[in-house]
Amino acid sequence: MRFSANFFIAKPLIIACALSVAAVSQASANDPIVVSSKIDTEGSVLGELIIQTLERHGINTENRLQLGGTSVVRTALEAGEIDLYPEYTGNGAFFFDMTDSTVWNNADEAYETVREHDAKQGLIWLQPASANNTWAMSIREDVATEHNLVSLDDLAAYLADGGEFKFAASAEFVESAQALPAFQEAYGFELSDDQLLVLSGGNTAATMRAAAQQTSGVNGAMTYGTDGGLSALGLVVLEDTKGVQPVYQPAPVVRESILEAHPDIERLLNEVFATLDELTLQTLNADVAVNGLSPTQVASDYLDSLDN
Secondary structure (H helix, E strand, O other), rough: OOOOOOOOOHHHHHHHHHHOOOHHHHHHHHEEHHHHHHEOHHHHHHHHHHHHHHHHHOOOEEEEEEEHHHHHOOOOOOOOOOOEEEEHHHHHHOOOOOOOOOOOOHHHHHHHHHHHHHOOEEEEEEOOOOOOEEEEEEEHHHHHHHHOOEEHHHHHHHOOOOOOOOEEEEEHHHOOOHHHHHHHHHOOOOOOOOHHHEEEOOHHHHHHHHHHHOOOOOOOOEEOOOOOOOOOOOEEEEEEOOOOOOOOOOEEEEEEHHHHHOOOHHHHHHHOOOOOOHHHHHHHHHHHHHHOHHHHHHHHHHHHHHHO
């Protein structure tokens, strides 16, 4: 249990607070639900799907989308500063200091593990999408074709032979033990500082553009399994033959008190997320990252299609 400075509070105040529980619960039911997301394209799309689904069914929301990286949004949820946001099952490895566990490489085990752990602190995971938005390393298609690069094994051999490679990624990808360091350890290569272009934020649209436009000599990029801009920008994912990455299925995570005040949220969001397979999410992401549509419009059009 995490104790705060207010834990040892006077009993009269505790009693007064207890007497006002009903009033507080009623107030929370009337307050808008603060919906947030991470800063990347998919975060904005999933966040808009959540907001618009709730709003269409008479549940008021407050838009706090694209708040920041994983640690920022997760901390805000734990602190009660936001009420609901889409998270990925595989991130439980970091939340619960379980990066060495193999449960994260199995979709069902990953979901059950993160669901059970978070329930203990009043955070409820709803149904995840079937799409797996795992971290990936991609490379320009022309480079891959010229040097016959299909997998990360091929990339390791290419680098060992002195092949030219510069990789655009977020600081989180470069520093997280489960991301680039895990790839490097498994495949036996190491990128120097000169071979990295670290971009602020976690938006893969920026890393993919850097590779497509060869910014500062970049020809490789951090991407995700559901990125919509890969083919349009001439990039290919290098196959992770060793299964380094855990499963990252997106799911809404909501504070338990909010779900108690609005029990319909679970059914409403489960119905939407059940439709989000990998191809569907790639398409929605592409509409934003490639076709230039707003996440608001993309989410609205998609929800309309589900109603028809």
